[in-house]
Amino acid sequence: MAEDFKVIVFTLAHEEYGIEVDKVRTIERMSPVTRVPKTPAFVKGVINLRGVVVPVIDLRSRFGLPESDETENSRIIIVAANDLEVGFIVDSANDVIDLNTDNVENPPEVVGGIKAKYLSGVAKFGEDRLLILLNLSEVLNRTEIIQLEQFGA
Amino acid sequence: MEMNQYLSIFIDEANEHLQSLNENMLRLEQQPEDISIVQVIFRSAHTLKGMSASMGFEDLASLTHEMENVLDLVRNDKLKMNGQIFDTLFKCLDALENMVQDVVAGGTGSADVTELVSQLKQIVKGEPVAVASAGKAAAADAPSELELVATHLLLDQYQLSVLRQSIENGSPAFHVDVTIREDCLLKGVRAYMVFDALERNGEIIKSHPTVQEIEQEQFGHQFSVYYISRIPQQELQDTLDKISELETVKVIPLDLESLSELDGSRSAEQQIQEAVQQAAAASATAEKSPAKTDKPAAAEPPARAPTTAPVANKTIRVDIERLDSLMNLFSELLIDRVRLEQLASEVRRNDLTETVEHMARVSSDLQNIVLKLRMVPVDSVFNRFPRMVRDLAKSLGKKLDLVITGAETELDRTVIDEIGDPLVHLIRNSVDHGVETIEGRLEAGKPETGVVNLRAFHSGNHVFIEIEDDGRGINQPKVLDIAIKKGIVSPEEAKKLSDDEINMLLFAPGFSTADKISDISGRGVGLDVVRSKIESLGGVVSVTSKAGQGSKWSIQLPLTLSIITAMLVKLGSEKFAVPLTSIVETGVVRRSEIRDLHGSKVMEYRKSIIPVLSLAAVLDSPDYSDEGETETEMLVIRKGEKLAAVLVDELIGQSEIVLKTLGKYLTNLDVISGATILGDGQVALIVDPNALIK
Numbered sequence: 001m002a003e004d005f006k007v008i009v010f011t012l013a014h015e016e017y018g019i020e021v022d023k024v025r026t027i028e029r030m031s032p033v034t035r036v037p038k039t040p041a042f043v044k045g046v047i048n049l050r051g052v053v054v055p056v057i058d059l060r061s062r063f064g065l066p067e068s069d070e071t072e073n074s075r076i077i078i079v080a081a082n083d084l085e086v087g088f089i090v091d092s093a094n095d096v097i098d099l100n101t102d103n104v105e106n107p108p109e110v111v112g113g114i115k116a117k118y119l120s121g122v123a124k125f126g127e128d129r130l131l132i133l134l135n136l137s138e139v140l141n142r143t144e145i146i147q148l149e150q151f152g153a
Numbered sequence: 154m155e156m157n158q159y160l161s162i163f164i165d166e167a168n169e170h171l172q173s174l175n176e177n178m179l180r181l182e183q184q185p186e187d188i189s190i191v192q193v194i195f196r197s198a199h200t201l202k203g204m205s206a207s208m209g210f211e212d213l214a215s216l217t218h219e220m221e222n223v224l225d226l227v228r229n230d231k232l233k234m235n236g237q238i239f240d241t242l243f244k245c246l247d248a249l250e251n252m253v254q255d256v257v258a259g260g261t262g263s264a265d266v267t268e269l270v271s272q273l274k275q276i277v278k279g280e281p282v283a284v285a286s287a288g289k290a291a292a293a294d295a296p297s298e299l300e301l302v303a304t305h306l307l308l309d310q311y312q313l314s315v316l317r318q319s320i321e322n323g324s325p326a327f328h329v330d331v332t333i334r335e336d337c338l339l340k341g342v343r344a345y346m347v348f349d350a351l352e353r354n355g356e357i358i359k360s361h362p363t364v365q366e367i368e369q370e371q372f373g374h375q376f377s378v379y380y381i382s383r384i385p386q387q388e389l390q391d392t393l394d395k396i397s398e399l400e401t402v403k404v405i406p407l408d409l410e411s412l413s414e415l416d417g418s419r420s421a422e423q424q425i426q427e428a429v430q431q432a433a434a435a436s437a438t439a440e441k442s443p444a445k446t447d448k449p450a451a452a453e454p455p456a457r458a459p460t461t462a463p464v465a466n467k468t469i470r471v472d473i474e475r476l477d478s479l480m481n482l483f484s485e486l487l488i489d490r491v492r493l494e495q496l497a498s499e500v501r502r503n504d505l506t507e508t509v510e511h512m513a514r515v516s517s518d519l520q521n522i523v524l525k526l527r528m529v530p531v532d533s534v535f536n537r538f539p540r541m542v543r544d545l546a547k548s549l550g551k552k553l554d555l556v557i558t559g560a561e562t563e564l565d566r567t568v569i570d571e572i573g574d575p576l577v578h579l580i581r582n583s584v585d586h587g588v589e590t591i592e593g594r595l596e597a598g599k600p601e602t603g604v605v606n607l608r609a610f611h612s613g614n615h616v617f618i619e620i621e622d623d624g625r626g627i628n629q630p631k632v633l634d635i636a637i638k639k640g641i642v643s644p645e646e647a648k649k650l651s652d653d654e655i656n657m658l659l660f661a662p663g664f665s666t667a668d669k670i671s672d673i674s675g676r677g678v679g680l681d682v683v684r685s686k687i688e689s690l691g692g693v694v695s696v697t698s699k700a701g702q703g704s705k706w707s708i709q710l711p712l713t714l715s716i717i718t719a720m721l722v723k724l725g726s727e728k729f730a731v732p733l734t735s736i737v738e739t740g741v742v743r744r745s746e747i748r749d750l751h752g753s754k755v756m757e758y759r760k761s762i763i764p765v766l767s768l769a770a771v772l773d774s775p776d777y778s779d780e781g782e783t784e785t786e787m788l789v790i791r792k793g794e795k796l797a798a799v800l801v802d803e804l805i806g807q808s809e810i811v812l813k814t815l816g817k818y819l820t821n822l823d824v825i826s827g828a829t830i831l832g833d834g835q836v837a838l839i840v841d842p843n844a845l846i847k
Binding site for chain 2: 037046047054
């Protein structure tokens with residue numbers, strides 16, 4: 001069954017990624033992040049999102065990509081999944097597109113250095129553009145953080 | 154179900170009415186003559202009945218209906234309250250409560266109430282003529298008339314027929330007449346012993362004055378009972394003679410003839426005199442009693458009256474979640490206010506500054522109101538205790554007064570919801586272990602009625618709740634003994650402990666001093682749970698005690714959980730908040746004063762050696778380290794008895810902060826207990842001082 005759905009397009013290290021629009025709360029410009037000690041390196045800290053304290057993750061370091069300095073284009077995408085509300089720092093977020101499930105293929109083993117388990121598929125759109133769809137529940141999987149914490153301790 | 158929308162209203166109101174029934178019944182038990190209390194009880198029962206019936210809870214309605222019948226008689230002076238009626242009514246309240254709980258849990262609120270209903274019916278039918286007209290009898294002057302009145306006074310048709318039947322069945326019936334010696338100090342106890350002896354060997358049909366009055370010592374030195382015995386006259390006489398401090402014990406056998414005489418109103422002269430005497434004595438002491446009964450009992454009801462006076466406020470019910478979101482929105486407003494103030498000071502336009510200042514004033518008023526909205530009087534927790542203490546005391550055979558003061562003191566709703574269980578535990582503890590048995594108290598030269606004081610009051614940013622009893626106090630040698638036996642302290646450590654430290658051992662996990670485990674307290678799981686609960690609310694619990702004079706348990710609680718006072722500190726570019734409750738002192742320490750001791754840093758503080766921690770090291774501060782400093786600012790923090798110095802870069806100052814959680818994604822951060830948003834919109838993390846001291 002072919003189904004249409006909307007995704008938010010963002011970039012990380014010159015690759016284009018997508019998150020289903022219904023998982024995204026808002027997209028924010030960069031705001032001061034308060035560091036939280038004793039957390040994995042990819043947890044950048046917490047921000048004040050209109051009175052609510054929200055943790056933010058640097059998606060680059062979450063996926064093991066080299067970190068980069070924030071730019072004018074950097075954005076924080078606030079997503080809600082698994083009962084959690086978390087912000088992702090991305091290089092830029094600039095588009096919303098319509099996709100059809102027919103265009104989505106299973107992800108290859110490794111895409112741009114990101115493990116396949118964090119991906120739900122690869123979609124072709126426009127003229128030869130590839131969009132990598134994130135598997136949010138895996139990205140936000142807490143057991144992995146707990147393992148990291150134990151490893152660090 | 155279209156009724157659903159009314160169900161929550163019904164539950165709330167039913168609980169309120171049950172509470173008021175409970176409270177007023179207790180008051181009535183203290184002052185059985187006060188008909189105005191009966192009126193209040195009657196009205197509550199009546200409303201409850203109406204509500205239950207309209208909601209279709211038949212059993213609730215039928216039970217309240219029967220209670221109402223009994224109360225109606227009392228209110229119209231046709232029935233006098235006595236111990237049995239009180240007990241039955243209290244049982245009914247329990248049953249009602251269970252039914253309402255069932256409704257809360259989604260049940261149908263049905264229960265088997267036939268037994269209680271029939272008991273109530275018996276009360277209504279059984280003693281309708283046993284009127285409290287003792288005074289009337291005394292007032293009548295002609296003995297010939299008295300004859301009629303007196304005998305009818307003493308026994309009604311129902312009781313006569315019971316006596317008659319038992320004689321016909323061959324069990325002897327007696328009229329027992331007891332006079333207590335004039336110099337007896339505790340006539341209530343002696344009377345109780347007589348009743349106890351009688352009840353062990355038979356059944357009391359009627360006593361005059363009523364058991365209730367005798368228990369409260371509202372009688373002269375004489376009382377009489379009609380009694381069906383299982384033992385012969387001589388044995389009964391012997392049993393009663395063994396009780397000391399009795400002047401005379403007359404056991405007069407009743408036979409069918411004397412009964413019919415009684416019935417026929419031609420009683421022996423002696424009995425008339427008795428009746429007159431008793432009546433006179435009863436009415437005389439009843440009048441005098443408020444002035445001269447035992448001190449605590451008499452002094453207490455007036456003291457309690459003002460606190461239990463119903464507060465007839467106009468209120469609406471609001472979902473606590475709405476209050477939470479109001480609170481959240483308000484804290485956003487606060488942050489914007491600070492931002493505006495900053496901008497206004499940069500722009501320097503008079504009218505803007507004025508407007509912003511006005512807004513600041515309005516918003517601080519608003520803050521007070523928003524905070525107040527979440528406050529609930531502790532009364533909503535305290536109100537269940539009088540009943541609990543009464544029942545406990547009865548089951549333990551102790552005499553107890555619970556004196557509540559400061560029930561109007563307000564606490565945050567969240568605290569109120571959590572504080573109930575620890576308090577129940579501490580009060581049970583006081584009643585069970587603290588206050589001695591009647592005999593024990595008499596031996597120790599104390600009044601036989603123990604007093605448990607339950608106090609709540611404000612002090613600074615805290616609310617204190619104290620539970621004080623005048624019991625035997627904490628047996629410190631025994632506490633030490635058990636603590637050593639259970640391996641909580643070593644014998645060497647034990648020698649160094651101060652009195653207060655020994656008392657605190659009671660809060661250690663797995664500690665119980667009770668010789669025998671009762672169902673009331675003493676399972677040894679209690680006090681450490683109490684402590685951890687109170688500490689989780691940001692409070693502190695402590696106990697002081699004087700052997701033989703009682704103990705005082707003191708709980709210190711923060712006024713509110715959502716806004717706390719904190720010390721803001723700086724570590725390089727980062728700001729952190731430390732709750733003020735655990736800060737003992739702030740100061741400056743020179744690097745040279747910090748010494749190394751077995752690899753850990755310590756310093757001297759008020760003649761004791763305390764560990765020194767570097768907050769920058771604990772929190773992995775990226776741009777500050779106190780290694781290079783010659784002089785460092787520090788906080789002295791406390792956890793229980795332990796102190797520690799925490800080195801920081803700079804103290805910013807005290808501030809009221811709004812507590813926020815870090816969300817579910819970041820948990821298990823033991824050093825960080827939460828976050829707050831500062832005036833500039835930045836997030837500052839709150840350091841948990843308890844996690845710093847290991």
